Amino acid sequence: MKKKVMLLIVMVMSILMSMTAFAGVWRTGAAPNESRWWYDNEDGTWASNGWQWIDGNQDGTAECYYFDSEGWIAADTMTPDGYQVNGDGAWVENGLVMTLAVSIPAASTQTDANSSLVVYFSRTGTTEGAARRIQELTGADLMEIEAADPYPGSYSETLSRAERELDQDARPAVTTAIEDMAQYDVVYVGYPIWFGYAPRPVLTFLESYDWSGKTVVPFCTSGGSGISGSLGEIRESCPGANVSEGRRVNDTSSIESWLRSLGLIS
Numbered sequence: 616m617k618k619k620v621m622l623l624i625v626m627v628m629s630i631l632m633s634m635t636a637f638a639g640v641w642r643t644g645a646a647p648n649e650s651r652w653w654y655d656n657e658d659g660t661w662a663s664n665g666w667q668w669i670d671g672n673q674d675g676t677a678e679c680y681y682f683d684s685e686g687w688i689a690a691d692t693m694t695p696d697g698y699q700v701n702g703d704g705a706w707v708e709n710g711l712v713m714t715l716a717v718s719i720p721a722a723s724t725q726t727d728a729n730s731s732l733v734v735y736f737s738r739t740g741t742t743e744g745a746a747r748r749i750q751e752l753t754g755a756d757l758m759e760i761e762a763a764d765p766y767p768g769s770y771s772e773t774l775s776r777a778e779r780e781l782d783q784d785a786r787p788a789v790t791t792a793i794e795d796m797a798q799y800d801v802v803y804v805g806y807p808i809w810f811g812y813a814p815r816p817v818l819t820f821l822e823s824y825d826w827s828g829k830t831v832v833p834f835c836t837s838g839g840s841g842i843s844g845s846l847g848e849i850r851e852s853c854p855g856a857n858v859s860e861g862r863r864v865n866d867t868s869s870i871e872s873w874l875r876s877l878g879l880i881s
């Protein structure tokens with residue numbers, strides 16, 4: 616009995632340390648081990664050498680599994696330390712699967728590098744510079760929003776076209792397509808301010824995706840205008856997203872402390 620209490624304490628401690636740090640995925644081995652399971656922590660390591668509580672489907676309930684020194688799960692057997700595991704490898708006592716309620720890390724805190732994306736529109740490179748700085752700091756993927764009909768090199772011609780598109784609330788076609796937007800939890804959206812608003816192609820892009828449950832972090836550059844006037848449209852274009860307050864980032868040296876204040880980098 617004492618042994619079991621100790622085991623539980625060790626397990627609870629290990630879950631507190633591991634469950635909040637990463638979420639992994641179950642995998643089967645390559646032939647001839649295709650019927651054997653191991654747990655990929657998805658950070659270059661795997662579960663091995665003893666017990667681990669795992670909430671495989673992230674529903675807030677973890678089961679306890681035993682892994683050998685190579686990382687293979689023990690299933691339908693007695694573990695070397697004398698506990699029964701069922702055919703799925705879960706620890707059972709008197710036929711009952713032992714479970715532990717675990718907290719699921721909040722989606723809004725520190726995010727994995729590969730679960731965030733920086734998208735930006737930039738005609739003359741200023742916003743692109745800020746986007747690249749965010750990518751550098753977060754490790755996010757980077758993608759440019761490009762109009763199918765590119766804006767002219769001439770400033771005055773761009774002004775006329777942009778003004779016309781704003782008056783008509785146009786949605787100019789874009790060539791950018793994100794294959795699997797579902798993989799991203801956090802999307803940084805960057806654009807220059809044009810007549811107080813985001814350029815229309817940015818809205819074309821935003822309106823093409825399902826934003827529910829995502830965090831959208833707007834950023835802009837401008838000749839002086841702030842970002843606030845553009846945010847209403849950004850929010851409308853991303854229904855269901857948590858759109859953070861956003862920032863004008865002409866001074867790229869301010870980006871690091873801003874992202875830190877949002878809890879997006881540590």
Ligand SMILES: Cc1cc2nc3c(=O)[nH]c(=O)nc-3n(C[C@H](O)[C@H](O)[C@H](O)COP(=O)(O)O)c2cc1C
Pocket residue numbers: 736737738739740741742743770773774777778806807808809810811812836837838839840841
């Ligand atoms: C069509 C157009 C409209 C603009 N309107 C504004 C504006 O309303 N307020 C402002 O401060 N800057 C305005 N600007 C300046 C741009 O926002 C600024 O130069 C921006 O940093 C350019 O970013 P980019 O190099 O990524 O294209 C405008 C520029 C263009 C081309």
